[in-house]
Amino acid sequence: MKDKDQIDLIKDFSNANGAPGFEQEVANLFINKTSSKSDTDIDGIFNSYASLKSNTGHRPVVQLDAHADAVGFIVQAVRPNGLLKFVALGGWIPTNIPAMKVRVRNKHGEYVTGVVATKPPHFMTDFEKKALPVISDMSIDIGSLSREETINEFEIDTGCPIVPDVECEYNPKNKMFFGKDFDNRLGAAALVNMIDNLDSLPLSVDVVAALSTQEEVGLRGVHATTRKINTDLGIVFEGCPCDDTFYPDWLAQTGLKRGPMLRDMDTSFIANPIFENFADAIANEYQIPHTRSVRTGGGVNGAVVEYYEGAPTIVVGIPVRYEHTAYNWANLEDFQNAVKLVTKIIEKMDMVTIKSFRGQTH
Incomplete structure (x- = not known):
């Protein structure tokens, strides 16, 4: 080959x-x-x-x-504000997850762009800024404004899989892949x-x-x-x-x-x-x-x-x-x-x- x-x-x-x-x-x-x-x-x-x-x-x-x-994630439930509560599939370290761009597969097999939501530092207390993140407290934002929109319009609900959204690159100069x-x-x-x-x-x-x-x-x-x-x-x-x-x-x-x-x-x-x-x-x-x-x-x-x-x-x-x-x-x-x-x-x-x-x- x-x-x-x-x-x-x-x-x-x-x-x-x-x-x-x-x-x-x-x-x-x-x-x-x-x-x-x-x-x-x-x-x-x-x-x-x-x-x-x-x-x-x-x-x-x-x-x-x-x-x-x-390693990926799966939707556990949809929050009232439309954000996704998720569970890890495989061995993630919580500090590597916040602000990650992801793809969520809906019930029709279509992938929807999302991001692991983070609170802006403007609203964080000093304790929150120093605290380690916890996966059970995290959410994924797909741009929905309500639980009804997420379930009925995006057709995403419990059991939908989630993967990182990264495109593989290759550098011929040093023969390195990034992805x-x-x-x-x-x-x-x-x-x-x-x-x-x-x-x-x-x-x-x-x-x-x-x-x-x-x-x-x-x-x-x-x-x-x-x-x-x-x-x-x-x-x-x-x-x-x-x-x-x-x-x-x-x-x-x-x-x-x-x-x-x-x-x-x-x-x-x-x-x-x-x-x-x-x-x-x-x-x-x-x-x-x-x-x-x-x-x-x-x-x-x-x-x-x-x-x-x-x-x-x-x-x-x-x-x-x-x-x-x-x-x-x-x-x-x-x-x-x-x-x-x-x-x-x-x-x-x-x-x-x-x-x-x-x-x-x-």
């Missing part, structure tokens, strides 16, 4: 709307991008699947995973790129790419995808948070232009160490820049992939600055190196290699 195609792909996925539980737009984009080279399907919670047309049904199955959703939802639309784009790469390669495994849903609210969709695929080996693409802007260099384990991150552990997941070292060796063999990380927070779909049938699993992270905010940075070469690494891994995969990750000594 050419640079321009990858850039357009990442932009398309970043600009798509897909709060947890409302991933239809992202799922359909994924199906449209993969259907020429794979057999595709979408299930009842909007997980989307792309199975290589060259799959035989008689070889070990590699599940490629990424998640379609990104929303890179956690994990970079992973979604990587799955499409992988289907394109693997379509023409002679493989010893079957490959199914599954773009799962509701990861940000508890790793939910991947429970269904892994059961359906009956996975023998798992590789998870994830948009992983950079720590290079606030940790010293010796401790920073994820940074822009440092290549993909192989995650050894987080609070939900410990990588299969034999498979992890195999991936590390492949990266070194092909001179693919990369890092390893041990995290004391976070959780990933890889945890669930491991649960079923004990499939050896690794997580390949694509570095993202300022995850779980409306505004993210990412780098094209980090994306490309993540795809290159996973392509090389799958090229070398067969039943004997997969069995070696089980650590049997006899």
Whole structure:
């Protein structure tokens, strides 16, 4: 896939709307991008699947995973003055939310512009100016003047999803993207790129790419995808948070232009160490820049992939600055190196290699 195609792909996925539980737009984009080279399907919670047309049904199955959703919000109720009381979907920090421009999807699927309302400083007490914001006290203003107008004219009420309103930009001078939802639309784009790469390669495994849903609210969709695929080996693409802007260099384990991150552990997941070292060796063999990380927070779909049938699993992270905010940075070469690494891994995969990750000594 050419640079321009990858850039357009990442932009398309970043600009798509897909709060947890409302991933239809992202799922359909994924199906449209993969259907020429794979057999595709979408299930009842909007997980989307792309199975290589060259799959035989008689070889070990590699599940490629990424998640379609990104942190967002949902309307809880409409206030008497027409403003929206909302609840977070996923892990937001309250200080990152006020004054954010958003899009609210109404009952007909149309998106309405809004803003997270803030009291002007002219009317704030000294205590209010110093106090930390609380999500339950916040509202979204869509330009309505009454509850009746919001419900009857804008057709927005309880249960309508809300996403940040940000257009993805790309700077060719430093190959940097600026946009929303890179956690994990970079992973979604990587799955499409992988289907394109693997379509023409002679493989010893079957490959199914599954773009799962509701990861940000508890790793939910991947429970269904892994059961359906009956996975023998798992590789998870994830948009992983950079720590290079606030940790010293010796401790920073994820940074822009440092290549993909192989995650050894987080609070939900410990990588299969034999498979992890195999991936590390492949990266070194092909001179693919990369890092390893041990995290004391976070959780990933890889945890669930491991649960079923004990499939050896690794997580390949694509570095993202300022995850779980409306505004993210990412780098094209980090994306490309993540795809290159996973392509090389799958090229070398067969039943004997997969069995070696089980650590049997006899």
